[in-house]
Every structure is written in structure tokens, then in C-alpha cells.
Amino acid sequence: MRAVKAPSADRAATARAAIRAGRHTGPTSGLAPGFAQANLVVLPHTHALDFLRFCVRNPQACPLLEVTDTGSPHPAAVASDADLRTDLPRYRVLRDGMCTDEPADISPYWDEHLVGFLLGCSFTFEWALAAAGLPIAHQRQGVNVPMYVTDRECVPAGAFHGPMVVSMRPLPAHHVPRAVEITGRFPAMHGAPVHIGDPADLGIDDLGVPDFGDPVRIAPDEVPVFWACGVTPQVVALNAAPPLAIFHAPGHMFITDRPHAHYDSAVRDHITETPEGHR
Amino acid sequence: MRAVKAPSADRAATARAAIRAGRHTGPTSGLAPGFAQANLVVLPHTHALDFLRFCVRNPQACPLLEVTDTGSPHPAAVASDADLRTDLPRYRVLRDGMCTDEPADISPYWDEHLVGFLLGCSFTFEWALAAAGLPIAHQRQGVNVPMYVTDRECVPAGAFHGPMVVSMRPLPAHHVPRAVEITGRFPAMHGAPVHIGDPADLGIDDLGVPDFGDPVRIAPDEVPVFWACGVTPQVVALNAAPPLAIFHAPGHMFITDRPHAHYDSAVRDHITETPEGHR
Known part of the structure; x- marks a missing residue:
């Protein structure tokens, strides 16, 4: 520790x-590190x-x-x-x-x-992954993280129902256990992955066509790792x-x-x- | 692991x-282990x-x-x-x-x-402490865990306001770090302790006079360890x-x-x- x-x-x-004063108008990634x-x-x-x-x-x-x-x-x-x-x-x-x-x-x-x-928000666990030296593909490739609507239904409540949305970060296979441990330390920031490996298990047909964000290249030695995503409530709403x-x-x-x-x-x-x- | x-x-x-059928009417400790x-x-x-x-x-x-x-x-x-x-x-x-x-x-x-x-409920982290071989004083002494109203105010919400209630378990000093690690793994079960050591820091005058539950004996080599307690909402209500x-x-x-x-x-x-x- x-x-x-x-x-x-x-x-x-x-x-x-x-x-508030209109001096910063773009995305907040990297702001107030x-x-x-x-x-x-x-x-x-x-x-x-x-x-x-x-x-x-x-x-x-x-x-x-x-x-x-x-x-x-x-x-x-x-x-x-x-x-x-x-x-x-x-x-x-x-x-x-x-x-x-x-x-x-x-x-x-x-x-x-x-x-x-x-x-x-996943920014916090991405910070922790980067602090541990793990590569974050979408940052290295200069694109937004890819996000996918899964076939996994959330537990409904009243009018709120719908599928879980996940974000995906490919990682070299030998880094996956550490990524699970590190992100698991942040239960208030989506926590550990919900799935590792075959996207078909989540009902995702093609990683190259995300529902939100941008596709990322996945190297031959990399495994796709999926985390629950804060876009879920937008889809549900x-x-x-x-x-x-x-x-x-x-x-x-x-x-x-x-x-x-x-x-x-x-x-x-x-x-x-x-x-x-x-x- | x-x-x-x-x-x-x-x-x-x-x-x-x-x-439901009235065949079990007492406390639930030890039931459905x-x-x-x-x-x-x-x-x-x-x-x-x-x-x-x-x-x-x-x-x-x-x-x-x-x-x-x-x-x-x-x-x-x-x-x-x-x-x-x-x-x-x-x-x-x-x-x-x-x-x-x-x-x-x-x-x-x-x-x-x-x-x-x-x-x-703390039963889950007590199970984890016991599984790790840590002594749970109130269980060994056959009494209820002692609980205390602290001088630490909860963050209010509407009509709900009041002090945090804590439970206390004395532990041999060398076990305290492990107890923190183990209970910290259960954030949905009150998580890690809120305080270790001097009860006066929480506004507790006398560990021998708990507000709820029973007093426990504390051995000379033991340190009082305090966890947030599920009795808090009852006091707040x-x-x-x-x-x-x-x-x-x-x-x-x-x-x-x-x-x-x-x-x-x-x-x-x-x-x-x-x-x-x-x-």
C-alpha cells in the first residue's frame, strides 16, 4: 500500500x-487532476x-x-x-x-x-490503473472509451428498466488479474469488471462497432475487459x-x-x- | 484468496x-450459517x-x-x-x-x-473475522456486542439527523491491522472501522456503560476497535x-x-x- x-x-x-465562468468549455478529462x-x-x-x-x-x-x-x-x-x-x-x-x-x-x-x-465515474479507476503502470488503450489511441449495450437486463425499479451498458478496455492478458484487483478497490466507481473475454457472452456482436464512444484496436495478446458503465442510467432514463x-x-x-x-x-x-x- | x-x-x-411459521422465535445469530x-x-x-x-x-x-x-x-x-x-x-x-x-x-x-x-449487518464481517481466526470478545463472553452513541453527527437529510452509533470489539493490538483489512472488504456490511483506540475521541466517556448491548471485558493487551453500527438509523428515526x-x-x-x-x-x-x- x-x-x-x-x-x-x-x-x-x-x-x-x-x-462556471465559461473559461473551460470542453471535456473534463485531465481537469483538476x-x-x-x-x-x-x-x-x-x-x-x-x-x-x-x-x-x-x-x-x-x-x-x-x-x-x-x-x-x-x-x-x-x-x-x-x-x-x-x-x-x-x-x-x-x-x-x-x-x-x-x-x-x-x-x-x-x-x-x-x-x-x-x-x-x-470510471476516471477514478483509470487513474488507479495508470498509477499502477497498466496501459489504457483508448487513451494511448487518443479516442473515447468504447461502450456497448449488453443483453444483460438491469434489475428494474418502477419505470426504470433497461440493459446494462459496459465500457471496454483491452489489456494484455498478464495485466488482467491486477486490473481486477485495482478496480475492485473502487466499488463506488463501478468496481471490478463485470466480464472478461468473449464479448458474445454479453450479447455484443462486434467490438468494432460500439454503441457509444469510439472503437479501439485490440492487440493479439490483449483480452477485452468490461466494466459496468455510467451511461446505463441515460439509456434507462x-x-x-x-x-x-x-x-x-x-x-x-x-x-x-x-x-x-x-x-x-x-x-x-x-x-x-x-x-x-x-x- | x-x-x-x-x-x-x-x-x-x-x-x-x-x-414465518413461528417455529423459530429467538435471535437469528447462528441461523442459516x-x-x-x-x-x-x-x-x-x-x-x-x-x-x-x-x-x-x-x-x-x-x-x-x-x-x-x-x-x-x-x-x-x-x-x-x-x-x-x-x-x-x-x-x-x-x-x-x-x-x-x-x-x-x-x-x-x-x-x-x-x-x-x-x-x-455486522454478522457478515464477524463471520469473516472469525474465519481468519480473530477472537470476537462478546461472543466468547456470551453477551451482546456493546454499542455507543458518539458525538459524531451523521450528515443529515430532511428530518433524518443524529449521531453515529458505533459497535465496539476489543482486539489484541497485533490483530488490529488484519481486522481493518478484513472488514474493509465488506463495504456493504459497515466496512472498515471508523476509529481505533481512545473512546474519548468519539465522545464516549465509559466503555463499561454502553448505550445498547452489554459491556465486554477488555484485556490489558487489547485495543478497542469501533465500527459504524446499524442501530444508527433507529436512533435517527x-x-x-x-x-x-x-x-x-x-x-x-x-x-x-x-x-x-x-x-x-x-x-x-x-x-x-x-x-x-x-x-
Whole structure:
């Protein structure tokens, strides 16, 4: 177990301020290095309880980091002074399951009936894989991670139902056991892989044609490794078709005040968790 | 990593059936060995969303295993054919925060507005500690584990607020690191300790006078080790004082179909999780 120096949360706040002011408008990968980023889901409170049930029943695809109070855009437990309406570079707005807008600010859509959910994101375990020296193919190839809709149904909750979406990272076979161990330390960031090897076992016909993201080249000595993916709730919300749903735009995530190590079950500081989160 | 033989879920169902039929009426410790047991909380749906927020914000004290559909007493994802109204040996019923009944069957209280929550229980990590050969003092001394109300406030959510409750197990100092590692593998069962050593750091004046459970003797070479405790939501619900709240009676837990290893981040079978939970 290595020593982890916790970065100052000021850097996360500075990055959010730059986004809020429109000085940073692109994807958040590489921004505020060291801090966990999160998937955003915003739903009317009428759908919040069933969506929470869905997350509890499908923790690998939908690991909950925080749920705001109804009407509040402030996820105070994971980021002080943050505002979910302005602190992500870009959003996707869906009405009745159809994307109607991709704004950089959702203040005009916000009202007292909305609830914001933050879900764990694979950036944290990719950081841990890279820290251990494992190659991350899509980063080396300069493309987005490939994602696939599987034939594996999530456990449904109310109107929320649909298939699990997975991301795929090819790894040299001798690295796979370490990748399982490392990502398994981050249960709040999708955790260990859900599948290793033959994509047909997940109902995936062709790795070269991902449903989201870009294809990656797989070397002869590499094995495809599949993790549950935070895009799952977006696909599921299309099925549920609430009157309004708002997500981060792909790659345009929310930056928390929590260093990656906060979510590492092997090194996190359990003793300070509660005071840190207390408001 | 050792091999784990998964016990047949029939044994859990058999134990629940014995409870339902009134053939088993006492505490559930030692019943259906090998299967995870759970804390029960039942609340009106009007309080369900805030209680879920409370659990997400305080995952060490309130690790969520399952949330039933509103009105449904069937936690299908963790136990097939189970009924939360009859499958625990004894319950505590609170009206407006006051205990009014301790029945063996809550069917008369159940209606279409109630939601059942199952939370992780320390029996699973005690099983793992014992499997590793670590001594569990309260078991050896034949008493209940001592529990203490701390001065550490949980992160609040709506009406739900209050202090974290901890359980304490003294361990020989040389066993403490292993105990941290072992229990840390079970984040859904309270995870690693929240504190090791001086009880005054948690605002506990006298280990000899627990708030719940029984005092245990601590040998000179032993260190008190504290874990977040599933009694926390009961204390918090007293503060929230919903019109109706139902809990398991102390030690009278719900038996799930899931073997302990299902919740072990080091050995669980990630690949089969979703089909198993799918209904």
C-alpha cells in the first residue's frame, strides 16, 4: 500500500469556477487532476425514489455518491459551494425521453421539484490503473472509451428498466488479474469488471462497432475487459421517459472535492469521512 | 484468496419459513450459517426519499442492500419468496418516535404506503473475522456486542439527523491491522472501522456503560476497535419521528439468500451479480 498525498480541494473548486465562468468549455478529462469526477442525473422528485431504488439494485452501473435535497442544486456532501446548474461544461436535456437541448447552463430548466444525483465515474479507476503502470488503450489511441449495450437486463425499479451498458478496455492478458484487483478497490466507481473475454457472452456482436464512444484496436495478446458503465442510467432514463431529465454531456463531468483515494477501499481515511461530509 | 463454497440458498429460505411459521422465535445469530443477515427499516413512502438520501450520505452506518417497491413487502433482489412482514422473529413498532409494540408479525401494520429498507449487518464481517481466526470478545463472553452513541453527527437529510452509533470489539493490538483489512472488504456490511483506540475521541466517556448491548471485558493487551453500527438509523428515526416506523428487534434480523461472500469485494462473483438479482 502506497502513501497518498491528498491534493488540496481548492484545485477542484478552481476548476469548477473556471467552468462556471465559461473559461473551460470542453471535456473534463485531465481537469483538476487527482479529484474524482462524477456522472450527473437530474430528475423530477416524482421519479427520484424509483431512480434511487434502481441505483441500489444496480450498484455496479449506478454507484451513488450523493443525492441533493429536492430543489437544491448543491451537492454539499461531495463539493462545497458547488452548483450543479452551472458547474459542468455541457449538459443534455431530455423531454419525455427525447434530447431537446445541449446547453452549458441548466439554470433556466431548474426548479424546486428537481433532484440531482451524482454517480461514480470510471476516471477514478483509470487513474488507479495508470498509477499502477497498466496501459489504457483508448487513451494511448487518443479516442473515447468504447461502450456497448449488453443483453444483460438491469434489475428494474418502477419505470426504470433497461440493459446494462459496459465500457471496454483491452489489456494484455498478464495485466488482467491486477486490473481486477485495482478496480475492485473502487466499488463506488463501478468496481471490478463485470466480464472478461468473449464479448458474445454479453450479447455484443462486434467490438468494432460500439454503441457509444469510439472503437479501439485490440492487440493479439490483449483480452477485452468490461466494466459496468455510467451511461446505463441515460439509456434507462430514455425508457422511463420522465417529463424532464438532465444529464452531463458525454465526457463533460462534475468535479468533486474528493481525491480519488477517498473512494479507494484500501487507502481511504475512514476516520475523517463523516466530519468531512458533514454540513 | 481462498476458495469459497457458496451454500445453497435453500437453507436461507428454510430458516425464513421456520420463522414465518413461528417455529423459530429467538435471535437469528447462528441461523442459516453462511448467509448474510440484514437490518430492517420500514417507513411511510413520504419519508422514503429523505431516508435514502440519509443512507447515501452515511454509507458506513447505513449501507443499503435493498429497497422494496412502495407497498411491497418483498425484497426480491436479495431473497426470493421472502416477506418482510412475517420473516423476522420480532419487530419494534414506533408511532411518532415512541415504541408502541414488539410483535412477531407486522402484517396488521402493513399497507400500500410503506417502503422496506434492508441495511448491511455486522454478522457478515464477524463471520469473516472469525474465519481468519480473530477472537470476537462478546461472543466468547456470551453477551451482546456493546454499542455507543458518539458525538459524531451523521450528515443529515430532511428530518433524518443524529449521531453515529458505533459497535465496539476489543482486539489484541497485533490483530488490529488484519481486522481493518478484513472488514474493509465488506463495504456493504459497515466496512472498515471508523476509529481505533481512545473512546474519548468519539465522545464516549465509559466503555463499561454502553448505550445498547452489554459491556465486554477488555484485556490489558487489547485495543478497542469501533465500527459504524446499524442501530444508527433507529436512533435517527427517533429524531425524525415519522407517524410509523418499524425495525427489527435487536438481534432479530432478516436472513437474505446471499452468502457472505457475495458482499466480499475480494472474492465475490461479479459476473453473476446481475442475473442473480434480476427478477
